Amino acid sequence: MLGLHHPGHSPLHRSPAGVKLLTLLAVSTVVFFLEDLRILAGGLLLAGSLYAVAGIPWRTAVRQSTAVVPVTLLFMAAQWVLVSWHAAAAIGLRIAVVVLLANLVTLTTPTSDMITAVERALGPLRRFGLRPERVGLAIALTIRFVPVIAEQARLVRQAQRARGVRFSLAFLTPLLVxxxxxxxxxxxxxxxxxxxxxxx
Amino acid sequence: MRSKDLAQIALFAALMVVLGFIPAVELPLAPAPLTSQTVGVLLAGSILGARRGGLALLLFDLLVVVGLPVLPGGRGGLGVILGPTGGFILAWPVAAFVVGLLTERLWHRYNLGTALACNAVGTLTIYAIGIPWSAVVAHLPAWRAIEVSAVYVPGDIIKLIICSVVAVRVRRAYPLIEART
Incomplete structure (x- = not known):
């Protein structure tokens, strides 16, 4: 399945998805309460070395994580102005550690394993009438529908252009119906x- | 749940993916890119109602969580959810549910006016969850987070008008909601 997964055989790739997700949850909760810059910097170093362990090329790691850079810088600037440079550095490090680790889980876990882990996590909801095995079908249907919608959008546009309509809000209605x-x-x-x- | 419901839920999750293909506008000072995906959120609630609409967005969020690149610019994965803008993404299922609930209540009197009201509440729901989330993640005072998010307001007003017009038309052509009183 197409995803953000980066294949490999490292210990991180081999550990079960559920374990990785729970560890991530625990670590990001702890990181959230850390104030000491030295410990946070250590965490960042540790997260970086885990990428090396997983054998993720630095280009892939950077591409995955650049999305949060502008917003993090913005928040750091706000902290600097409002509180102190210490607070700004702590925020920056905290977000960097959590995002790097979360992306590492995404990169080292195949999408299908993630879906299985999610289905298992949804197990307790069975008593409320939810059937986790339907989640897999729903995901498959969604992926199948994406090119269908794109194709229908093209057809509706074509039909409207043939009638001389250049752009119209009416475009969404026939597409949805x-x-x-x-x-x-x-x-x-x-x-x-x-x-x-x-x-x- | 009927198979038809499942297919409709998957359809709207897929619509979210397609809307994500439309390039997002990166605003220099905004925490998250300006995305057309909120259109999908409001439409899911307005057309499918609370339960199916909410589930469609839950399904979409699941795609994000399992690491499919379905957010604007091919983003996805847990990093986005745990980051400062994750609250907006997690707010989407709630917002679709709220819009759906209101739409079901107002189904007999559904017109452009009531549709606008439903979608406006939905948009506010997204703010109500997304803004505190970024304030907490970034240890930012709430008023500062609100200020930062103000850039979205004009775009969101346009989006909720588009959704309301379309929702009223789809209701006439292909009604799927059962009224709730």
């Missing part, structure tokens, strides 16, 4: 194939 009809047809097809009963 068309694709909703298709979704309903697909739901009926699922029922017709007895999917409902086989998933019990």
């Amino acid at each position: 068309r694709t909703l009809r298709m979704a309903d047809g697909l739901g009926e097809a699922l029922d017709a194939r007895g999917w409902e009963s086989s998933a019990q």
Whole structure:
């Protein structure tokens, strides 16, 4: 499945998705309460060395993490002005550590393993009528629908252009009605194939 | 849940992915890029109602969490959720649910006016969760976080007008919500 996963065979790649997710949750909670810059810098160093352990090329690591840089700098600037440079540095380090570690989990875990871990985590919700195994089907349907919507959008645009409409808000309405009809047809097809009963 | 509901939920999650392809405008001083994906959030609630709309966005958030690059600019993964703008993304399912709930209540009197009201509450829900989240993650005072987020207001007003017009039209052409009183 297409994802942000970076394949590899390191110990980080081999440890189970659930363990990695729980560790991440625990570590990011602790990091949140840390104030000491030396400990935070140590955490950053540790996170960086874990990337080396996982064998993630630095380019991939940087590409994954640059998205949060502008907003982090903005928050650091605000902290500097409002509180102190110490607070600004702490914020910057804290966000850097958490984001680097979270991205490391994403990079070392195949999307399918993540889905399995999520299905397992949703297990307790079974008693509220949620069936975790349907989550997998829902994800598969979503990925299938993406090119369908894109294609329908192209067709609607084409039809409107043929009638001399250049751009119109009316574009979204036919697109939604068309694709909703298709979704309903697909739901009926699922029922017709007895999917409902086989998933019990 | 019927298979039809499942397909509709997946459709709106997919619509979110498609809206993410539209290049986001990076504002120099805003915490998150200006994205057309909020259109998908409001439409999911307005067209599918509370339960299906909320689940569609929950499904989309799940795609983000498991590491698919479905946010604007091909972003995704846990880093975005745990970062300063994660609250906005986590607010989407709640906002779709709220819009859906209001839409169901007002279904018999649904017109452009009521649609605008429903979607405005939905937009405020996103702010109400997203802004405190970034304030907490970045240890920022609330008023400063509100100031930073003010840049979104004009865009959000345009988006909620678009959604309301479309929601009223889709209701006429292909109604899917059952009224709730």
